[in-house]
Amino acid sequence: MVENLVIIGSGPAGYTAAIYAGRAQLQPLVFEGFSAGGIPGGQLMTTTEVENYPGFAAGVQGPKLMQEMRQQAQRWGAKLIIDDAIAVDFSQYPFTLTSADTLEVKARAVIICTGATAKRLHLPGEEKFWNNGISACAICDGANPLFANADIAVVGGGDSAIEEALYLTKYARQVHLLVRSDRLRASKTMQNRVFNHTQIHIHWQTSPLSVDGDQVLRCVQVQDNRTGVIYNIAVSGLFYAIGHTPNTQLFQEQLELDEAGYIKTQGKSTATNIPGIWAAGDVQDHIYRQAITAAGTGCMAALEAERWLSEQRASLVSFAA
Numbered sequence: 001m002v003e004n005l006v007i008i009g010s011g012p013a014g015y016t017a018a019i020y021a022g023r024a025q026l027q028p029l030v031f032e033g034f035s036a037g038g039i040p041g042g043q044l045m046t047t048t049e050v051e052n053y054p055g056f057a058a059g060v061q062g063p064k065l066m067q068e069m070r071q072q073a074q075r076w077g078a079k080l081i082i083d084d085a086i087a088v089d090f091s092q093y094p095f096t097l098t099s100a101d102t103l104e105v106k107a108r109a110v111i112i113c114t115g116a117t118a119k120r121l122h123l124p125g126e127e128k129f130w131n132n133g134i135s136a137c138a139i140c141d142g143a144n145p146l147f148a149n150a151d152i153a154v155v156g157g158g159d160s161a162i163e164e165a166l167y168l169t170k171y172a173r174q175v176h177l178l179v180r181s182d183r184l185r186a187s188k189t190m191q192n193r194v195f196n197h198t199q200i201h202i203h204w205q206t207s208p209l210s211v212d213g214d215q216v217l218r219c220v221q222v223q224d225n226r227t228g229v230i231y232n233i234a235v236s237g238l239f240y241a242i243g244h245t246p247n248t249q250l251f252q253e254q255l256e257l258d259e260a261g262y263i264k265t266q267g268k269s270t271a272t273n274i275p276g277i278w279a280a281g282d283v284q285d286h287i288y289r290q291a292i293t294a295a296g297t298g299c300m301a302a303l304e305a306e307r308w309l310s311e312q313r314a315s316l317v318s319f320a321a
């Protein structure tokens with residue numbers, strides 16, 4: 001049997017694609033994942049309060065939001081399987097996908113929503129304060145009352161580290177930018193914005209070693225890489241801005257990826273370089289990386305897949321006639 005549409009991944013992009021495809025009566029099959037590239041439900045399963053997803057005036061817990069999306073996808077006929085896709089063959093049509101439980105599936109269309117994983121440093125003490133002082137997303141967590149008028153550290157020296165540091169100055173008293181080397185990798189314009197900002201203090205050639213606190217984060221221990229001197233910076237927040245890893249290993253030989261490994265999509269669409277395959281969410285977006293943008297592109301991918309499948313069917317009918 002050939003599936004109409006297989007969706008890989010069950011974050012906001014995957015479930016939204018499943019809801020739209022289900023409503024279009026495609027009966028999509030969703031590999032929700034198990035352990036590759038995150039857990040079923042995606043990145044929001046690892047957070048508490050989501051305050052910026054529209055429709056929840058009082059905020060919503062990440063796992064609750066994902067559970068609602070899952071149930072909505074099921075209600076519209078999506079077939080959900082908690083399993084990782086471990087191999088794909090996009091060179092022959094219909095496409096072939098193999099899951100970890102050795103289920104081999106043929107598909108007329110595929111939407112890839114495998115997301116990305118924020119890089120972490122795994123410092124001693126990090127687990128205790130993850131989501132409770134430590135984060136990898138200033139836009140998601142910066143407005144948390146924990147950080148209001150507090151001192152915060154940001155780790156990184158690229159464009160995203162600078163963006164995060166600048167964004168956090170809206171809330172924090174002081175932002176300590178911890179830069180491993182003696183220069184920033186960001187554009188000159190961005191660098192100047194940081195150099196001229198009175199609330200940002202750059203600690204050059206400095207690496208974080210560990211974090212400490214009680215109920216909440218209280219300090220980050222750092223080392224000056226030039227002198228070896230170790231000291232503490234009192235902070236209520238620590239933000240990692242050291243990059244993300246897109247979950248695209250599976251597609252390396254199959255689809256066009258950019259230099260950072262994100263799936264390339266064409267223009268304003270979610271189409272990849274292979275007709276019949278779309279990519280949505282963080283796996284193709286290194287700029288916005290938000291639940292709402294992932295859901296938005298999941299919707300686009302499902303609509304594009306539905307139109308493409310209809311066109312294929314129409315051309316088969318006219319060919320037969």
Ligand SMILES: Cc1cc2nc3c(=O)[nH]c(=O)nc-3n(C[C@H](O)[C@H](O)[C@H](O)COP(=O)(O)OP(=O)(O)OC[C@H]3O[C@@H](n4cnc5c(N)ncnc54)[C@H](O)[C@@H]3O)c2cc1C
Nearest residue numbers: 009010011012013033037042043085115281282289290291
């Ligand atoms: C701690 C934290 C807090 C955040 N807070 C917010 C917030 O407040 N607001 C906001 O808008 N955004 C927030 N974000 C960002 C948001 O979670 C992401 O932008 C969003 O989840 C991306 O959705 P996605 O569907 O693209 O991928 P993901 O959520 O990353 O989901 C990817 C899915 O793919 C699956 N998968 C991966 N590989 C495979 C495979 N081989 N086979 C099958 N399945 C696979 C995974 O199991 C997972 O289900 C936060 C992120 C983190 C980490």
